[in-house]
Amino acid sequence: MNIISIKKNKEFEYIIKRGKFSAQKKIVVYVLKNNLKFNRLGIAISTKFGKATARNRLKRIIKEWYKKNMEKFRIGYDIIIVARKYGSEKVKARELFYNDYEYELKMAFRRLNLYKKRISEEEK
Numbered sequence: 602m603n604i605i606s607i608k609k610n611k612e613f614e615y616i617i618k619r620g621k622f623s624a625q626k627k628i629v630v631y632v633l634k635n636n637l638k639f640n641r642l643g644i645a646i647s648t649k650f651g652k653a654t655a656r657n658r659l660k661r662i663i664k665e666w667y668k669k670n671m672e673k674f675r676i677g678y679d680i681i682i683v684a685r686k687y688g689s690e691k692v693k694a695r696e697l698f699y700n701d702y703e704y705e706l707k708m709a710f711r712r713l714n715l716y717k718k719r720i721s722e723e724e725k
Contacts, residue, residue, distance in 0.1 A: 607643030623709040630709035631681040646684040651692035658694045
């Protein structure tokens with residue numbers, strides 16, 4: 602299955618203004634019902650976060666996690682994932698790891714009730 606992207610700035614703004622959100626230490630996830638038969642995903646990472654290599658690596662990490670878990674999500678939502686800068690320095694690509702973001706994404710999606718059914722304790 603392919604990821605259907607949200608690309609237009611107006612759509613990002615609309616979802617961020619009107620949707621529910623869950624803020625974690627490293628990411629914020631915004632969600633809004635879209636009344637479609639599929640989910641759409643948007644990823645926003647500021648240039649303040651780090652250089653292009655770091656931003657692109659984080660996008661790949663988020664997309665990989667999303668693809669692995671796609672079938673577990675409820676259908677009919679627009680999802681925006683915004684990366685948060687943590688610490689005073691810009692993030693370097695070599696400091697970004699899948700495991701660091703996996704837990705945060707899982708928690709945000711759980712708090713927003715995006716899973717079809719509750720995740721069992723073993724999957725945490």
